[in-house]
Amino acid sequence: MCLATAAAFTMVSRVWIVCVLLLLSLSSCRCAVITGACDRDMQCGVGLCCAVSLWLRGLRMCTPQGLEGDDCHPYSHKVPFPGKRQHHTCPCLPHLVCARYNDNRYRCTSDFKNIDF
Template sequence: SRRGIKILPGLLPLTHHPSPQACERDLQCGSGTCCAISLWLRGLRMCTPLGQEGDECHPFSHKVPFFGKRQHHTCPCLPNFICSRFLDGRYRCSVDFKNIDF
């Protein structure tokens, strides 16, 4: 019997990930992204995806769109997540249980 082929996330075709785009403000970036400071080049801002579950975040990030210049290298969490402090002291995006319909 043949086993199904597993695709690792890092091996997806590059067409699914547009090349990083330099920016100054959120409005220059596409949906689902914000204009955050680059991790590699401090003076550069890049269009960066909004935080998904488990991604590091900053608890005081401005919502999208923010009309000023962001001061962090992370974007706010996606709308269905909140930026929570974990036991290790780091902040990460996690499910916002207040907004879930049970």
């Protein structure tokens, strides 16, 4: 009985040592966790802006600029924006415009004929 307990203790000790060594090796490597969280547009890549998250209050995420048909905000058109964005949508891509449709929703469009001024 004593030999079985000693063997189990030795096995647990070895597993523990391996886990500690693994954790130490991970903490000494140069790595980053990329979550997409941001504070300002400058932290996001090309074609992205730092927009307010719809799911987590107070969190901003790097979000793609609006494509044709995407929802947009009519007063949000500058990228990069110098401050913190207050909207959950990014401005439209440069070749598109944010226009109001008949249903009173704003969407990115390249169809300049149907813009409701």
